[in-house]
Amino acid sequence: xxxxxxxxxxxxxxxxxxxISCTGTSSDVGTYNFVSWYQQHPGKAPKLMIYDVSxxxxxxxxxxxxxxxxxxxxxxISGLQAEDExxxxxxxxxxxxxxxxxxxxKLTV
Amino acid sequence: QLQLxxxxxxxxxxxxxxxxxxxxxxxxxxxxxxxWAWIRQxxxxxxxxxxxxxxxxxxxxxxxxxxxxxxxxxxxxxxFSLTLRSVTAADTAVYYCxxxxxxxxxxxxxxxxxxxxxxx
Numbered sequence: 127x128x129x130x131x132x133x134x135x136x137x138x139x140x141x142x143x144x145x146i147s148c149t150g151t152s153s154d155v156g157t158y159n160f161v162s163w164y165q166q167h168p169g170k171a172p173k174l175m176i177y178d179v180s181x182x183x184x185x186x187x188x189x190x191x192x193x194x195x196x197x198x199x200x201x202x203i204s205g206l207q208a209e210d211e212x213x214x215x216x217x218x219x220x221x222x223x224x225x226x227x228x229x230x231x232k233l234t235v
Numbered sequence: 236q237l238q239l240x241x242x243x244x245x246x247x248x249x250x251x252x253x254x255x256x257x258x259x260x261x262x263x264x265x266x267x268x269x270x271w272a273w274i275r276q277x278x279x280x281x282x283x284x285x286x287x288x289x290x291x292x293x294x295x296x297x298x299x300x301x302x303x304x305x306x307x308x309x310x311x312x313x314x315f316s317l318t319l320r321s322v323t324a325a326d327t328a329v330y331y332c333x334x335x336x337x338x339x340x341x342x343x344x345x346x347x348x349x350x351x352x353x354x355x
Binding site for chain 2 (some may be wrong): 159162172173174177178181215217220222223224225226227228230
């Protein structure tokens with residue numbers, strides 16, 4: 127199983143929007159609506175930002191949104207803020223209680 | 236408030252066995268709606284799913300690690316464990332334990348992570 131494909135880095139200015147893509151295959155992202163996104167600041171554990179493609183957990187700002195089309199999922203962050211600067215990982219269910227992560231994207235604000 | 240805490244040695248010699256335990260507090264490990272996972276992150280790189288275990292003891296391992304891994308669960312102490320045999324430098328990583336929602340497979344709680352270095 128190869129990692130899901132994410133851009134190595136993206137950047138944006140405060141107040142702007144950025145979108146991070148996550149490309150899989152018909153065996154993972156394309157089949158299951160079980161895509162989640164995690165934010166990780168340096169030295170910290172990842173934090174759940176989006177699950178089930180587009181659902182935000184309680185406490186996550188509505189500036190964060192998720193979507194999916196075919197084999198590609200996307201995370202969009204609007205109204206960028208300095209504290210959004212972090213690494214972001216997508217994740218997809220692949221069957222048998224197993225998931226696959228993306229390689230991660232470094233967001234620079 | 237659910238908390239997960241990894242424990243185990245921070246240094247393991249090559250070819251030896253890495254053993255970690257995750258203690259769960261604030262929720263029962265026997266909850267039928269969740270399973271429990273180990274995820275690792277080598278220095279400077281991304282996340283890698285190692286394997287998962289249900290409270291019943293059913294296990295699911297990453298194909299590339301399957302021959303070297305054993306996971307177990309102890310519902311009486313609310314803990315689950317990871318054993319990784321024949322380690323090499325490539326197994327050096329921060330190891331996280333985590334709770335995974337059973338039905339749609341997202342990680343809602345993570346431990347703080349523990350760095351395990353494989354070196355002689």
